[in-house]
Amino acid sequence: MVGEELISGPxxxxxxxxxxxxxxxxxxxxxxxxxxxxxxxxxxIGAMAENEGLFGKGLxxxxxxxxxxxxxxxxALLINSA
Numbered sequence: 001m002v003g004e005e006l007i008s009g010p011x012x013x014x015x016x017x018x019x020x021x022x023x024x025x026x027x028x029x030x031x032x033x034x035x036x037x038x039x040x041x042x043x044x045i046g047a048m049a050e051n052e053g054l055f056g057k058g059l060x061x062x063x064x065x066x067x068x069x070x071x072x073x074x075x076a077l078l079i080n081s082a
Contacts, residue, residue, distance in 0.1 A: 022076035029072025036065035 044058030 018079055018082070022079045025072045025075040025079065026069075029068050029075075033065045033068045036068070037062060040065065 041062050044054070044062050047054045048058050
């Protein structure tokens with residue numbers, strides 16, 4: 001019942017598909033970034049526990065996956081502006 005409404009309703013028009021594409025771009029990149037940050041952050045904290053001088057490198061490496069989300073945001077904005 002709900003599936004039929006999604007297929008035949010306003011969900012499949014151009015604006016609905018744009019919104020779905022933008023939402024997928026943000027969601028997938030957010031999940032990928034979170035997973036990467038978990039792995040890198042764990043390794044960085046372990047390295048910093050052994051050598052405190054690695055704080056700067058660990059911080060930079062932990063922030064790098066955030067660029068994935070920025071790319072997803074740019075893609076979502078491009079999808080919505082088209």
